[in-house]
Amino acid sequence: MKENYFPQEIEKKWQKVWEENNTFHVDDNSDKPKYYALSMFPYPSGKLHMGHVRNYTITDVIARFKKAQGYNVLHPMGWDSFGLPAENAAMKHGANPEVWTDENIAYMTKQLKMLGLSYDWNREVTTCKPDYYKWTQWLFLQLYKKGLAYKKEAAVNWCEECGTVLANEQVIDGKCWRCDHVVEKKYLSQWFFKITDYAEVLLENLDKLPGWGDNVKTMQANWIGKSQGAILKFKVVDMPDGSDLEIPVYTTRPDTAYGITYLVVAPEYKDIERLTTAENKAKVEEYRANARKMTEIERLSTERVKTGVPLGTHCLNPLTGETFPLWTADYALVEYGTGAVMAVPTHDTRDFDFAKKFNLPMKVVIQDPENPSDCKDSAYTEPGVLVNSGEFNGMPNEKAKKAITEKAVREGFGEFKTQYRLRDWLISRQRYWGAPIPVVYCEKCGIVPVPEEQLPVLLPKDVDFSVVGKSPITTSKTFAETTCPHCGGKARRETDTMDTFVCSSWYYLRYSDPKNSNLPFEKDKVNKWLPVDQYVGGIEHAILHLLYSRFFTKALRDLGLLDFDEPFKNLLTQGMVLKDGSKMSKSKGNTVDPDEIFENYGADTARLFILSDSPPARDFDWSDAGVEGCYKFLNRVWRLIASNSDDISLDYKLEFPLTKENDDMVRNVHIAMKGITNDIANDFQFNTVISKYRELTNAIYEWRGKKKELNAEDKAVLSFAVVSLIKLMSPVAVHLTEEAWADLGGKGSIHDEPWCKWDENLAKASSITLVVQVNGKVKDKIEVDEALSQDELKSVALESPKVKELTDGKEIVKVIVVPKKLVNIVVK
């Protein structure tokens, strides 16, 4: 081994060897138990950033650790390569997005290889390639056949900047998730996936995911937004056109129904024009026009003062026989529930604000018997008992929810209802760089799916990327014009493409069978490898990708394509990489280029550092001094091996008993083996793993420093310690340990070696430090033999001069002995 550590030299060398030897190839047919370790695949944006480095290093160490533990590990990589940035770059340079994407993939692949990641590159998956998107289209057709893909006219989110519609999940605070542009509402006919059919199971099955963090699970639960209540229907008594009409409302508070004093419909409510009297028509029209102009953000702001206008008509409350007026107000949302709200100002804060402003009547129907409120200043929303509610007076309100709904059911004006906040997933995008939606529109036959044997529907190449204000795909002369697969007549192809989140909702399945040209994947193979045992990625996908993928898996299971219902058994959401306390970003100018780190320190240092300072789930603050520290540590390990290489051999033999010093050294190694293995098993605490590398290294140095000449026993102990250290470090410092292994005469790769086994009897110190407390405060520490009984420990403690001094003349009330650890003497 060379005297000095030159990472750049050895890293290149071993990366080449691994590639030539196919070291990380995964065999489908292995007797070993399977383990599937997966990082969320990247968008090929150009260059890796430190978030990628962190993500892939974490998963790589897990994959290597599991492989060493005897698992057959699937650890693949691919590219989420459809999407708007490629198209925008193409429009800017007048080139094809495919060229830009391919270049980025090539560059980032090179970087991933420089990081020394153990991918089986034979399984690489690229979503923008026809051999992949053919199957995205095929899956669309299967969902269509099942009625899970459908087209409808709806108010959708439109981002003018991106020139396309967006899914609800892609609207963050009323703005586009990608470009922050304010989102508008547009009425368009678009394709949707019926994720709402799965709302209940998607919610329920969160309980089947103990390996997911509570934060992600509650975010999904909130997003699905289940609520239980009732639909109550109210007859309009004075329809201007004399017709009959019932207005259904959804409420979670049927217990307050005796207190209804008005009813609100959304400005977009479907029957609103019929419900408006002639004298109110002008005002209502004006109000509705105003509501249309407002952005989502303005409208949904809770800060805003309530607005609204009366319609002039009235409804009958069948419970009381009273009538109440109808209003329209934009605090009622047309998309949720029925688009109409029964208003009980005394027990709902929003209704209260509205009623105060417009001087509407209020009626108290729920009271805390101990402390009744008249609801003059605020709504009373706490539990209580019913008052002014006819036969239900005196009933606790929780009970009344059920009782009043039951009465409504009996009398035909209501029903129980479970409501979800989740909406169907809008998947149409008015963009070029995505998988074309495989349908055609025929003048005679209507919507006709493209037959499976005609897949893939290829993206056209004769496209003008310099157009503004419409999708480039519509400039193709050849694409849209087609014939109907059904009748052979004139037809037009769908020019919208699919949301890229459709492509990424099933890529983890494709890795199980990436080259299959007859199916997206063979059922046996997907069932063998899935679910993913450990998924690692950023928290930003807590709802988007992770919810869509769960939906896809459930839908594909129902289609009979696979046999499991959750795709990701364990999920690790890694924290962000920060610099100077804020997220690395180009606009802040606080980014660190991975290439520079590889060049200056090598990949092993980068890997070690990114794992060292924080546990994976927490944010990680990048510091140049920290990188330097890790580099120094690797140098220290290198010097340890290089300067002792004559005395280290792989066929050492430890013969017990050893001298005390050597015995302690051997124990330290076993303690490290146990500690490191447990730390990885326990939520992948790599930061403490690395501190244990340092502790062991320090211990070996200290031990070595005490010896001048090494005898045979010393050499065996040194060999055992150093060889164990490099094995323990091999998942992290992948190149350095491989070099050391080869230099010490190891056969094959250290990455094919089994994980260290420790001896429980040796994985502890030879003697014990007994902590002696008096009244709970540490007063003395005594080295004792491990074998001492509780009584012996007690007398050792009581004989301590310190204790004698402190207990002299006092009454010993109690002595607590914790075996092998501590004695607490309680005195008065």
Next chain:
RNA sequence: GCUCUAGUGGCGGAAUCGGUAGACGCGUUGGACUUAAAAUCCAAUCGGGAGCAAUCUCGGUGCCAGUUCAAGUCUGGCCUGGAGCACCA
């Protein structure tokens, strides 16, 4: 407002079960080696107080209570930061 999550030295963080608070590292300070520097090595490093000193002593894990021989850890009530959802009826 609702939900989740976190709060420990100058900093990142450590501490299976309630049992030595501050592992490991960064930084800082002092020293060794060197003509000098880099590199490397050694030592100190939570705060207050006492002592020439070894050392002793008191306080300390966001705040206030409680349980316990013993609380960073458990219970109750707050405070602060981060994240998600939100006029969802």
